[in-house]
Amino acid sequence: MAIVSQNLKKNDNDLDVDAFRSAMLDWYKSNARELPWRVHFGERPDPYHEWLSEIMLQQTVVKAAIGYFNKFINLWPTIHDLADAHPDDITKEWAGLGYYARARNLHKCAQIISREYNGVFPNNEKDLMLLPGIGPYTSAAIRSIAFQKPSVVMDGNIERIMCRVFAHKLPLKDSKRQLYEFASYLSQDRTDYPGEYAQSLMDLGASVCISSTPKCMRCPIQQFCQAYKSGIQNDIPVKKNRVPKPERFGVLYFIENDKGQILFERRSDKGLLANMVGVPGTNWTDDAEESLTETFIPDFDISHTFTHFRLKLKGVRLLEKKQNDTNKKLFWYDPNEYVKLGLPTVFLKAVKQYLKVVKTR
Template sequence: MSEPASVASDTIAERLLAWYDRHARRLPWRAPPGQRADPYHVWLSEVMLQQTTVQTVQPYFHDFLSRWPSVHELAAAPREDVLAAWAGLGYYARARNLHACAQVVSRELGGVFPDTEAGLRKLPGIGPYTAAAIAAIAFDRPSAPLDGNIERVVARLFAVEDPLPGAKETLRARMGAIVPQQRPGDFAQAMMDLGAGICQPRKPRCMLCPLSDVCTASARGIAVDLPVKAAKKAKPTRQAVAFWTVRADGCVLLRRRPDKGLLGGMLEVPSTDWTEAPWAEGAAFAQAPISASWTELPGVVRHTFTHFHFTITVWAAEVPAHTRAETGEWWPFERLSDAGLPTVMRKIADHAVKKAAE
């Protein structure tokens, strides 16, 4: 099959927008084609969607809007409440930055988001992609956001065979060259939808694609091979001992992690440091939150973060009702779901409860 002839960028935009007008996904943060969405909704959804799927985000988005319908209300909320509402979405620095950004927009900008990429980039937690996406979708700026779906569409459309992440600048330039001056926000969302529903990673549905006859990768028969990704390095494994401490009055000991670092500001089941070497019993005891008669529970808890695997051994102890802890706070067990524990900590709690009942 011969390669497609060069097609003007406005032709690509015209075809894709016509397709989007018919097939746009209905998402709670979106406006109908041809209309602008609420900047607060766009910002909130884009932060949530970083490293997370649309299906996972939708209930969180609805929950946040029901709790905090405007950026002013989100800014006024206690940060601990925002972190708890975020629990389960992962990448918790996003939640801390979300709250900080809301406070800047509410208190310093009168609740009005900047309408340019440069202005948006000055806000906490907003990087190049998020700034470009908000500028395009909320303010119809001719920006060139580049998420995973758009990367895949552009890599195939122009047969960019350089591996990611090194090819990002090439892809960004290619995307920028085809962004139309009219309806750039709809164009960005159309590219996202095309990647999500048609130009899929393993089984591209080229027969249904409005750009198939101008797609170089499709013409060459290499669409499924693009984009090329550099080989991933093997993830290391870190280990820890978690201390499940139950007081006789039915309370469980939790503590809040430091603001900076992984799971920053979130409540956790107290544990040793997270290390690559396994923990010797004596060294682990030295990091227990209180002095108690600890029993190792059978089995381990496993979790995977972006950069490492995590294996946790759980030790349990029951202590008298009057017991105090130098650090941490006692949570009634029946209210543990309100603590907003991150996923790995919920796994530890579930494991401890299950093993204690056996």
């Protein structure tokens, strides 16, 4: 049984959990989104599909994840196929989703499931959480959706719904434990369609209880929602003042040869964008002046936002090789063929910008 705080018991002992869950499941029967990794109500999806979709959804929105999911399933129809794939092919197909450590963990996880579990995903939390790239959320999602085991699934959408249903007046970031208790209270180790129930909350958060202005008139749980009853649904979750992301700066060298090629590099196997293909340049530092180690006139600017910082780069065209770092694997390549390189987004932006500049000069 999940832990329930005193606060929850005091305020919400009249919330009818059976009625709440029935309302959600009934709504889901006729409002579930059709997604390529989903199956019909009452059926269990392939755990491989469920796992793959959840890993992708950690990186992008549902609409974008559909294309990536279909591509991966076409290329690697089973977990064994994915386990046997070349790591470069996986990172190449992952390009655009960002945070490439996830792609590497995806591959490692597939290899463990294929080789140590004979292709069968474990259905208990302990073993799932030991797998690379699987944390509490993904583990709970796989257990409830693929195996119909009672689990408390908490994503951003579900946190927002919990906040509103219980009229919780603290910012989301400060309320993780409390919101988990709310969700546990409504889950209560229930075995009646735990996967469908979790997905019903995900879908409600995506289409009705949305972050801007919730569509309460269409909501199946309006009668249970304390924020709605108090007329404060638009003010919850309470916003926390955002701290601006730090900035980093650097220079990219677009070194050209007389065949119209430029120099690319295979980045080192450690750190940000490890093992990915990029464009050589300076280190990325928090000092804008320090990043400009040489005197030149930049040809263009590139901006990119990572999870933890904003990056501002200067792009400069050079006619000869400027770097002699033997640790980096450098190679000449036609920049017009950049699609074949599976560049991470920051370098994709940079190369596109470079091509624009070349064409106009």
